[in-house]
Amino acid sequence: MHFMLLLSRQGKLRLQKWFTPVTEREKKKVIREMTLMVLARPPRSCNFLLWRDLKIVYKRYASLYFCCGLEDQDNELLTLEVLQRYVELLDKYFGNVCELDIIFNFEKAYFILDEFLVGGEILETSKTAVGIAMEEAETLQETMEEYMSKPTY
């Protein structure tokens, strides 16, 4: 997998993950073209597209489009399930995840993705195992009280 993008229906980028070296300029270009291409697709179209020499796999969940760029040898159908699994993980973590969760807790969305995909390959396919990794991390965090007692600015 070369990249994964989360785009809102309005074309706002909510998350970007690049698994190959890409310049900032090129990233902007990819994001722009993905937005134009994927958002324009009519509902119930096929989830796969060809773009340059990449296979694009995308899927819409509520107001968000999840969009991946694959190389020729990657499996499209299974990538759809990578997206599904990621959404399930977000769901489990946030409890019925919505776009706002990802906006306000963007760093969490990145952390969960890091526990799930590394170098563009799936790290752990068992939902329980990823869940445990996240839970272990949670226990390392300080309590709410500790935070609330600190100044916000």
Place this chain on the structure above:
Amino acid sequence: MPAVSKGDGMRGLAVFISDIRNCKSKEAEIKRINKELANIRSKFKGDKALDGYSKKKYVCKLLFIFLLGHDIDFGHMEAVNLLSSNKYTEKQIGYLFISVLVNSNSDLISLINNAIKNDLSSRNPTFMNLALHCIANVGSREMAEAFAAEVPRILVAGDTMDSVKQSAALCLLRLNRTSPDLVLMGEWTARVVHLLNDQHLGVVTAATSLITTLAQKSPEDFKTSVSLAVARLSRIVSSGSTDLQDYTYYFVAAPWLSVKLLRLLQCYPPPEDGAIRGRLTECLETILNKAQEPPKSKKVQHSNAKNAVLFEAISLIIHHDSEPTLLVRACNQLGQFLQHRETNLRYLALESMCTLASSEFSHEAVKTHIETVINALKSERDVSVRQRAVDLLYAMCDRSNAKQIVAEMLSYLETADYSIREEIVLKVAILAEKYAVDYTWYVDTILNLIRFAGDYVSDEVWYRVIQIVINRDEVQGYAAKTVFEALQAPACHENLVKVGGYILGEFGNLIAGDSRSSPLIQFDLLHSKFHLCSVPTRALLLSAYIKFINLFPEVKGTIQEVLRSDSQLRNADVELQQRAVEYLRLSCIASTDILATVLEEMPPFPERESSILAKLKRKKGPGNLHPDLDENRKERSANGGTADHSSTTSNAKVAASPTPSTDLLGLGSTITTQNSAPPASKGTSLLVDVFSENIAAFPVETPVAVGPVADENFSRFVCKNNGVLYENQLLQIGLKSEFRQNLGRMYVFFGNKTSTQFMNFAASVVCQDTLQAQLNVHAKPADPTVDGGAQLQQILNIECMSDFVDAPVLNIQFRYGGTLQNIAVKLPITLNKFFQPTEMTSQDFFQRWKQLGAPQQEVQKIFKAKHSMDTEVTKAKIMGFGAALLDGVDPNPSNFVGAGVIHTKTTQVGCLLRLEPNTQAQMYRLTLRTSRDTVSQRLCDLLSEQF
């Protein structure tokens, strides 16, 4: 699992994010961000040491700002500090920041590497994973240099936790992809292969990914993985649907691992060991069998996972290409999917069948699905599926079905999506050539291509048909007859005129015996198209005419007459003019023998690879052109050479310079071309001449109702004539303009910023209400398409009838993808553009100043400076505004005084202006005096906005 926000909400961050979300405009957002950046910077610079929480929060805010698309040039150091925090969340944010932003700041790399080293040796699996993920995310060369030796050690160490092994495997995979030379094979390779036997399926999955990547580079080192992979696969495939517990996904046993194992096996040929080979065949058969079983769940996840494994198994079967029974079964399975109700499966089936079509065992089996595929081409709703159907038809085409497939593609072309027309044209052209038994069919096909989709027929295609006709005697007469008939159509595509001109010029004699296509009739037919064609085509036709003089002495007089006419000999285009002059001279001076030698029939083209094929390859990238892969197996048709553009005229022995390109600098070249007639100093008459031509040519367009009119950049053009007027994600509009007296010409450049063609492109200028009578703007019609990345130039001719206030609106309409885009931009044609500067002495100036003393003639404005009050800039602006800057007129040297005349068609209005800066108060006073109150007001409004 706790709901979020319990553990670690950063309230300041949430407040900041919601502030940004509440910003109503981009400006407000930037303002808010700058405020935040200033705040963070002062916190970081402050004397008070920040605690870990605050540091984390600010670093996180910076990250948020960066991800919004703004540049961040500080905070790296603070992020690096967070890496060595003992608190997990702080460390985590530090790593995230570094992963996203590190490449820009490499002097910190040794500090970062140090922190990573510490975490790698911490023996805390959570910290080790963070560090490994960071290495994988950054994946830079420096990272590889520092850790390419360390990561394999962690991967194979006996006491490493499973989760760390998984991370280490994928981390190594990433390093190997970015810096393969730094990942050295060694003692660890053998042990990595044995991870395929690991009890933990997560470890096996990650290891399989790594081994696949490594095996592509050095297959020998990992050969032993084949038997292990087969064994593992066999165990998964034969397991019950819930045996693997966590690794069962919607009733499918370990789909990810299965797919990866099948992928790994595609790095190798079929196993040589009979037992292993048998076991693998068994696995593949089981997977194919399972496809026929009823689904264990109705959920799409179940069928996706199951079919993902199935498609990967089919890929392996195709890769091995050795078991006819499996290949045919695979083909039948795909055939079922071709009619499946899931669009995704139909798409993938078409894709897989493309590769299957190139196997000699299954080519015939694929061909049996031709009707289904043709039907898909006609009935699929989704363009990407239709495109796959075209690909498959192309791949399954051979001599037996070529006529049917080409006919279907041709008829589809009439309704095909614009985005894939060019590709279909190329494919039809290639198939028609490759499988042509008689070349009359080939000629008919190409002419049909031009008829149905002339705009998409690239030069390569029509060059190619000419090459083939020239190289094959038997088809020349037929080609001449067919193009002659095709040209009878009242409206024919310019590409047809090109082909027709060339072929009749070479072989018109072959049909001249028939009185219905006598030389004169042929010539009249060609010449009737001449005036509708572009310059390159006209140039080609002129060459055809001189060839006619050679072929048919009886029409020499008629053609010489045409060449001699003013529209040829004095044509504004140098290329056409040159050809007309030279051909005319040639026909007068040269004897019949010399003429016959110079204009001898074109020699056959050298046989080379088709340039169309090369073009299709460029378009699609490698891997999609299966018919070429098996070229050796199938019969090869003769390939001709490449006719480049210059060969069109080469036998006429006349050097032809390419027509001047119309790029952004085309302004210059256009002028030089036109100046070949009247000199530049008579610019006015030149412009008027051009007008008289264009008024007729300008189509009367009804104004389109559009959304808001963009005018952000409007005021920037008041004092200058060139620049970018408008830009959005798709389109950039640039302007170059020149004005002389009451006339002007504006070159509008429409740049397509995407890689997709704009269709039905139309730009028109609308002058509303009173402006209609005050200003004439004529837009020359422009091409209806703008290629991806290309630029289209449109010329506007402008005439100022009387003084005016409003600005005309440029309406642009085009189709991008499936949607119609409407853009309206205010065109910066302002009254001051028609200024002619007037120099005058101090005495004259004050005398006129007094004469224009009536109250309504003067307009004055006092306003605050918006920009820095730089004298040179101010001078430049006044001159850019169009007035002459008069030095030494005003007794106060810091004041600016200017004079000029506004030219309109009906009157001329003398204007005087005076600008008095007050640097202390940062204010200006601007005074305008002209003989017309409306002009004074308008000029004052325009100019006062500029300082």
